Amino acid sequence: MKFTVSLLIFLLLLLLWQNSGAQNHADNVEVDLITIGVGPDYWEAFGHTAIRVKSSSYDYVYGFGYFDFNEEDFFLKFAKGESRYFLGIEPTQQALESAIESGRTVWKQKLNLDHEEKAKLIRKLNYLAQPENRYYKYDYFRNNCTSRIRDIIDDVTHGEILTSLHSIENGQSWYDLTFPAKNQSWMNLGIAIAYGLPAYKDRNQWQLSIFPDVFAQDLENIKAEWVGKLELVHQPKPEESVFSQYSFWKTHYAMFAIVILMLILLHYGKTAMIAVNSWLILQSLVGIGLLLLWFFTSHSVAANNVNVLLFFPLAFLFLFKTLRKEKLITFYVIINMLWLIAAIVFTSIYLFGFMMINVIVANQMILKSKSKNLV
Secondary structure (H helix, E strand, O other): OEOOOOHHHHHHHHHHHHHOOHHHHHHHOEEEEEEEOOOOOHHHOOOEEEEEEEEOOEEEEEEEEEOOOOOOOHHHHHHHOOOEEEEEEEEHHHHHHHHHHOOOOEEEEEEOOOHHHHHHHHHHHHHHOOOOOOEEEOEOOOEOHHHHHHHHHHHHOOOHHHHHHOOOEEEEEHHHHHOOOOOOHHHHHHHHHHOOHHHHOEEEHHHHOOOHHHHHHHHHHOOOOOEOOOEEEEOOOHHHOOOOHHHHHHHHHHHHHHHHHHHHHHHOHHHHHHHHHHHHHHHHHHHHHHHHHHHHOOOHHHOOOOHHHHOOOOHHHHHOHHHOOHHHHHHHHHHHHHHHHHHHHOOOOOOHHHHHHHHHHHHHHHHHHHHHHHO
16 A cells, blocks of 8 residues: 555646546556555555556556545544545556566556456546545445456456456465464454454455455456456565564563463462453453444444454453353353354464463362352
8 A cells, every 4th residue: 555645746647637638548558557566564464456557657556555644533533433534646667666676566457458448447547646536435345445446457358357257266265364463473363353254255356356465366367358367576585574483473472471470370369360351351342342343333344343252342341350150251261262163264373362361260269169158
């Protein structure tokens, strides 16, 4: 994803393009699909897709991955799933240099569209580039920088992409294609916690083609005459690569360290209940956050989240000693077992360490309750 470019420069580039007469000489225009691999920042975790339009006097890329951190209430809108992204343009050379400097892989595919299709594509891009049309409501899986370009190309090619992909079922889900996110250790933790059942549902290939690398490969696989060969423009050297296998394991190490720390703290009477109470509060806060994502935001993949069993929103009630009854604690353990079953079914046991902590905490509460009864 990209940052905001100057509106003045944007409009000037658009004016130059329109004045160049390229729309009236579509046969002299080359169109390429540009696919950029993952980058070091979290908004670059799944790559980027753009369209390159080139003529004798014009060479720019159009991309729908632009956003503005300075937009009013940007982070609130992001949290609510109401982020606004927009179509931006920039010189091709500048875009490629930026990607290469960030250690990102770059591919291109020539789109051998006929005169009418090129003209329609250019008209559509220029229409969407107008200030009143350039913004759209971003959705990670239904309306992003790749899906917007996919839909435009599909439209100008008379639905050929949709026809080819919608019936292909490979038994893959959005979760399968986003986890683990490369070079994004803590993002992986967020994904694992926040994803609800929609993320684990098997999708057809059209629904999966919202990812840059998947869409590029899908275009090549449909064997359409107008799709050129997928060409590698830049491949970073291994030491330049933004992906580190260690990054995936960092949160595993962190969770393992938390489990060990809890075991140590729970071994000593003075710290045991402090650790238990702190964990119950943290667990409830996370659980309440998941409910807010589920019911009060537009993040559709956060719905029906079984992790509310793992991060039980009402766990804080155990802070009240009168509620620390063995039957209630047993119920708490049972819902953790239900989470484990769901995690196994959806092959998502990344958070197993947290379940271990819950069981340890439950055991400590039972022991504490029994010791009081003996007294």
